[in-house]
Each structure stands twice: as C-alpha cells, then as structure tokens.
Amino acid sequence: MKRYISKLRDFNELVMFEHSIFSLPFIFIAMIVAADGWFGFWLLILGVFAAVSARNFAMGLNRFADRDIDALNPRTASRPNVDGRLDASSIMIFTVVNALVFVAVAYMINPLAFALSFPILGVLGSYSYFKRFSSLAHIVLGLSLGLAPIAGVVAVSAEITPWSVMLSLGVIFWVAGFDLLYSLQDMEFDKEKGLHSIPSMYGSEATLLLSSLFHILTIIFWALFVWVAELNFFAYLAVLFSTVMLGYEHYLVRKDFTKIDRAFFTVNGYLGVVFFFLIIFDKVLL
Template identity: 30%
Template sequence: MPEPLPLHATSGPDAVLPDALKGHWVDTRAPRAARPFLKLARIERPIGWWLLLLPCWWAAGLAAIAAGRPYPDPWHCLLFLIGAILMRGAGCTFNDIIDRKLDAEVARTRGRPLPSGQVTAKAAALFMVALSLGGLAVLLQFNRFTIVLGIASLAIVAIYPFMKRITNMPQFVLGLAFSWGGLLGWSAVFGRLDPPAYLIYAAAIAWTVGYDTIYAMQDIEDDVIAGIKSSARYFGDHTREAVALCFGLATALTAIAIWLVGGGFFAWLGLAAFAGHLGRQVARIAGASAPEALMLFRSNRNAGLLLAAGLALDTIGRALLAG
C-alpha cells in the first residue's frame, strides 16, 4: 500500500492537499468550518475552473469574429466565469462522493474532505445541490437553446466518475464534459450550433485529453494499486507521443475554426502562441517527476489564455480599424 502522508497533510480542516496552491486563502483565512466545503469545490485549486472556462471564452471569441462584433460579449464572459466556478465545484463534489473509497487508496487524494472524514456524504450532497442551483441561475440568463444545451451536459458529468473503473481513457469523457463551453460560447451568441462551434469543441476535447494525461502522470503507481484506469497508464512509455498527438489535433482543429470564421492576424498569432506553449510542454514531459507534471498541467491555463486573448484582440483590432 502507498506510504501514508504526514498527519498535518491528511486530516482536519487545516490539511493542505498536495496539489493545492500553497498559502491559498482557503487554507489561511477562510473560517475553519467552511474549509472542507471550499476544498470539496476545489476553490484552492483554481486551475480546474480555468480549464472549464477557457473553451467558453474561445467560442465567445470565435462567435464575435463571425458576427462582426467589436469584442466578445462581456456579460456572457462574466457569466461563463461564475458558472465555471460553480459547476466545477458541483462536479468535483459529485466526483468525490462517488470516489471517496478509491480516493482513500491514493496518496494524493486521501486527504480530501470525504475520505478523511471531514465531511459526510450527506453534507457533501447538499452542498453539491446548492452549487448546482447557483449554476442553474447563471444558465437561465442565456437564450433558450443555450439553456437546454447546458442542461444536456449533465448527462456526461453524471457518468464521468465511473469511467476510471471501466475504460482506459476516462480523460476522453472528461474532455466531453470540460469542453462543453466550446458549444455554449457559440450558442449564446447565435442561438444555434454551427461548424466552428463543433470544431472548437473537438479541439478542446483533444486538449483536455492531453493535459489531463499529464496530470494523471502523478498517480500512476497508486492507480495501479487501486485499480484506477487512466490514459497515462494506458499510453505508458508512449505518453509523450500521445500527448503530442492530442495537442497537435487541438491546434489543427482550432486553425480550421479560425479559418471558417475569417479570423485575422491576432487570431492566428494567438493560435501560434497556444501551439508554441503546448510544444514546450511536450518537450518537457519525458522523465517528469510528479511535481513537474503538476506544474506542466497547471501551465495550460496560460496556454488557453494566449488563444483566448488572440481571438479577443482580433475582434477589437478589426473594430478599431473599421472606426
């Protein structure tokens, strides 16, 4: 069995989980009674909601270019931000309820609130419902098509926690859920789905499989013991090549989407910066330790922001030239 972590790292509301940001306000300033619930929602690990949010912003940028708007809709972008934080928290809480026994067998996760006994399953379920209702309130601000589309994503979210038990590629199912914003960001503008939306959704799925494979590299030894399946285990010695393929596919699909909407210089510059960042990650995968894999995984926030910024600047630049 894995060696136990030190007591301060595995139990109590003051526990600092291995993949949490050090010195985060959840661990230093939040009321102690609230800390286990904030950790259930992964508030001290913001990379998750960033990765859920970025496909929304990509699609919003593409839609703004296609519609000839001077910039992506700020109200939509704000709603996507709030919704990403709430729904990522609800999804993670649901995942932890389902996985609490498996999490107890993995060194990196056994200190989480449920397996460590800080929160009961019932309390976690009530917390999940509250977060979901908040997410629903955000979703109701959009057009009817987007509301229905957003609700449809819950089917994928519901099955994801079980995928690591039955498939070697749970990362693909995660991608189906985490990339849904690529559809929502487009439908929020047009009230329908068009080829660029499907392309950016597929690109985000490939990106997700790539970065989450890097993330799974941290747990390979424990996953073998616990019987948890992952793409990192499946790809084995070919992980670097597999991630390179995923990132290359994400770049190619995004390029087609940009071409279809008539993207200009800044859109292509953003894509080039995105691709360059992904290439740097691939170059550093071989022999990466667990802390290095976590660092590479987290760096995908910056990669995604480069693309989002390029798409937004493309709309702004066009508006300035037209004015």
C-alpha cells in the same frame, strides 16, 4: 465567522476553484467571436455563474464518488472529502445546489441553453464513474471541458456554429492530452486498484505518444477554428503560442515526471489565458 470562512476554504480546496482557468477562457473566446466583439455585462455575469456552477457540480460529484479511492491514494488522502473536513452529505448538497444554479442560469440565458443544460450535466457527471470501467475517462473529461465553447456560442447566438465545433474539438483533445500526462502520477496506484486509466493499462511510453497525438489534433482543430471563423493575425498567433506551450509541456514531462504538476497547472493555465487575450486583440485591433 471563522468557522464559515474555514468551511469556504475547505470547499474551495475540494473543487480547486483556481482550476476554472482551464474552461473559462474558452467560454469567453466563443462568446467574443459569436458576438463579433463585446457581448455585454449581463451575459458576462451569466457566463461566469454557468461556468463556475457547472464545474463545481462536476468536481463535487467527482469528490463524492471518489471518496473510497482518494482515501487509499497517498497523493489524495489529505483532500477534504476524505480527511474528515467535509462529510458526504455536505458534498452532495453542494453538488446538487450547483446543478440547480447551472440549470437556472441556463434558463435565464435562452431556451436552447436551458434545453442543453440537462445533457451537459449528464456528461459532466459521467466522468466521475468512467475510470471504474473504461479508459475512455480521459476523453470524457476532455468532452466535459470541451462543451464550454459550445455553451458560449449558444449563450450569445442560440445556435451551434461550425467554428465553435472546431474550437470545442481542440479543447477536448487539449484536456484529454494533458489529463493523460497528469494521470502518469497515479499509474502504479491505478494498476494496483484496477482502475482503467490509459497509463495503468498501456504504460508510460504509450501514454506519452497518445498525449502527443491528442495535442497535435488540438492544434489542427484550433487552426481550423481560426480559419472557419475568418479570424486574423492575432488568432493565428494564439495557435502558434499554443503549439509552443504544448511542446514545452511535453518536454517538461518527458524530462522528469516530478514536473507534471508544473506542466499541468502552469503551462496549461498560461495557454488558455494568452489564447483568450490574443482573441480579444484580434477582435478589437483588426
């Protein structure tokens, strides 16, 4: 039993399950708005399984593809995919199983969700290889998480609405913006190994500027989401709160690059959760 628990911990560390906090709130925000309130326990269960399996697939493939890179980087050399705790076969089986679970859950939701499940897996999987030849990897990561609100509205109403596109665009630039900040940690390593990150190609100042621009676009698109979806006070408050949090994130990183982990995990985690609860208040109280 201890052995199995240990393996579960290794897989949890491999995919960093707690980072689901970045995508889950925006799936459920889209579902709440699409349903104009509570969307039911069945869709809640399917939504959780879809989100978790999709993310596990993406992270599993990423860790499989990055075994050689992670082994050379001091920051990542202790990950389970390179220190011997999980072998390549185990990681690939884990990845394939999660892909199958995602497709099966999409099939149970509705035909459109099932049809979209295959291209979604293609986008999620492509990120793992992009940084080897293109600095657009940051945008691809943003797109991977930005598909979450689209998936949420498709699950509820089997359509893609204009407001869900605005919400998704906001998520794309939000994620791409904080991934730019996160990748500052590996700027010198990426430069040395010829990896195509924006920090390694254009430097820290250009990266900080582009990240700021992306986060300005984030706020614009989220404000458009609130307006197009005809939401109310708490939704606008969510956009205002996000503006403050993103500003604080940039303040932390510009002040001290060693604060990047705090900016990445803590600030963005709170942003998604608070945004989610404010949308609930908006739909329940107004």
